Amino acid sequence: MDVSRARARRTPPVLRAALPLSAVLCVVALVPGCSGAGASGPSGSTTQAAPAAADTLQDDYQKVIKEVLPSVVQIQASSDLGSGVVYDDRGHIVTNAHVVGDERTFKVTTTNSTDELTARLVYAYPDQDLAVIKLEKLPEGLRAARFGDSAKVAVGQITLAMGSPLGLSSSVTQGIVSATGRTVSEGRSGGGTGATIANMVQTSAAINPGNSGGALVNLDGEVIGIPTLAATDPSLGNGSAPGIGFAIPASMVTTVADQVIEKGEVTDSGRAALGIAGRTVLGDGYRPAGVAVVTVTDGGGAAKAGIEPGDIVTRFEGTDVTTMQSLSEALAGKKPGDEVAVTYSRDGAEKKADVTLGEI
Known part of the structure; x- marks a missing residue:
């Protein structure tokens, strides 16, 4: 599966007709009304139960939107556009690293104003595609978002x-x-x-260019x-696959932002490392066949397990490694500290090692 970043270029959008939000809400809310007492009771009960459910759900939606939307901002770099979330009452905003790119100064627009505010980069952490920027001046009405517990999603x-x-x-x-627990790799093309x-x-909520960091x-x-x-x-010319988007979990966002x-900077990533720098190697038919070890980190897990530059890693915990x-x-x-089984080849001979993982 391919993925693309939800960042937008500064080009006018092409709009197409869509159902209004209220119509979508009614359709969703009507489903439970098709069974139970509402279906077999008097005609009056059927006509009243479904609209009541729709009104309740719609009220929930509007309450959440009113509460959270003031915490979501638009971030403008020199040529790209994305979104951000107000993290605290000091003007810190969390967003994606690919939204800020290599730049250090940004224009930020809040929900309740058209005024452009200046923000500066605090730190970008590309390994998790997260970044924190900070407003130079705090506007009135700025509201920090509340972050949930990822374990309850x-x-x-x-x-x-x-x-x-x-x-x-x-x-x-x-x-x-x-779904939860997805592992997704982001390409390097296009920033x-x-x-x-x-x-x-x-x-399944629509994620489109410009949603990144929201x-x-x-x-x-x-x-x-x-x-x-x-x-x-790819069958759509690499167009977006409707209804399949991915979000970095709140627990990782708060872990990175707090540090x-x-x-x-980020001093405790919580991300496991094998302790090597490597590159993909090709085998028969010019197909990816493993990861060649270019260097090993002194004192790292791979070095302690006897893995050396020139070795080719082919399996990791029973899973084939080709790239x-x-x-x-x-x-x-x-996680850092986990012990894993690594299979590698050296001078054509297969070897195995138990490696205690370090931290990125």
């Missing part, structure tokens, strides 16, 4: 994605949590960080993730 929960898709600021789309990110939240929110008004990637379908705000990306994806599901 469950498949089927209703979600709202808030951001600036295609430059349309303060936009909201709705969907559900489609991508190349990050492999574990435990991502998959959602908010994926539950009906309790909590940010449960930062929308980052959308799946693409950046307190220390100015650097596949190795990164395998590592993404592990």
Whole structure:
């Protein structure tokens, strides 16, 4: 599966007709009314129950939007546009590293104002595709978002994605949590960080260019993730695959943001490392066949296990390793301190080693 970053170029959006939000809400809310007493009772009960349910859900949506949308901002770099979430009352904003790119100064627009505010980069952490910027001046009405508990995110929960898709600021789309625990790799083309990110939240809420760095929110008004990637379908010319988007979980966002705000950098990533620098090697038929070890980190897990430059890693915990990306994806599901079985070849002979993983 391919993924693309949900960042927007400064080009006018092409608009197409869509159902109004209220219509979508009514359709969703009518489903439970098709069974139970409402279906077999008097005609009056059937006509009243469904609209009441729709009104309740609609009220929930509007309450959450009113509460959270003021915490979602639009971020403008020199040529690209994305979104961000106000993290605290000191003007810190969390967003994606691929939104800020290599720049250090940005223009920020809040939901309740058209004034452009200046923000400066605090720190970017491309390994997790996260970054923190800070407003130079705090506007009135700035509101920090509440971040939820990633452990409580469950498949089927209703979600709202808030951001600036295609430059349309303060936009909201709705969907559900489609899956949790996804490991997704981001390409480097077009300014991508190349990050492999574990435990991502998959959602059916529409994620479009410009949504990057915005908010994926539950009906309790909590940010449960930062929308980052959308799946693409090669059969559609790499156009977005509708209803398949991914958000960095809130737990990782707060872990990174807290360290950046307190220390100015990330000192404890929580991400496992094998302790090598490597490159993909090709085998028969010019197909990827493993990861060649270019260097090993002194005192790292690989070095302690006897792995040397020139070795070729072919398996990791029983999973075939053919490329650097596949190795990164395998590592993404592990924690520093885990012991893993690594298979590698040296001068054509297969060898095995138990490696205690370090930290990036």
